[in-house]
Amino acid sequence: TMWSTLFEKQSSxxxxxxxxxxxxxxxxxVVVGCSKxxxxxxxxxxxxxxxxxxxxxxIWQLVAESLIIEPRNDGEIARGELKENANKGN
Numbered sequence: 001t002m003w004s005t006l007f008e009k010q011s012s013x014x015x016x017x018x019x020x021x022x023x024x025x026x027x028x029x030v031v032v033g034c035s036k037x038x039x040x041x042x043x044x045x046x047x048x049x050x051x052x053x054x055x056x057x058x059i060w061q062l063v064a065e066s067l068i069i070e071p072r073n074d075g076e077i078a079r080g081e082l083k084e085n086a087n088k089g090n
Contacts, residue, residue: 011040012048019045023052033059 018041022030032038042056057065072080 008044012044015040015045016049019049019052022054027054029055029057031057031059031062 022041030041032041038056038058041054046053
């Protein structure tokens, strides 16, 4: 944004309370819904406050990642087929 571009140091100064909250919470991942917050937490604040690392994700990323189902490996598929065939015999 224009404000954060023109006043980077001021934006980072006022973002320190966000950074401290994240650090004090012990969070490894911070979830945001706002692109400005994402930019500040991911790009701006780590330039000024380097004593704690965290990952920043949008809400939609968290939802999308939770919907991904890992593919089954060949062994799991074979066991499932054997179990299904055994159940058909009952």
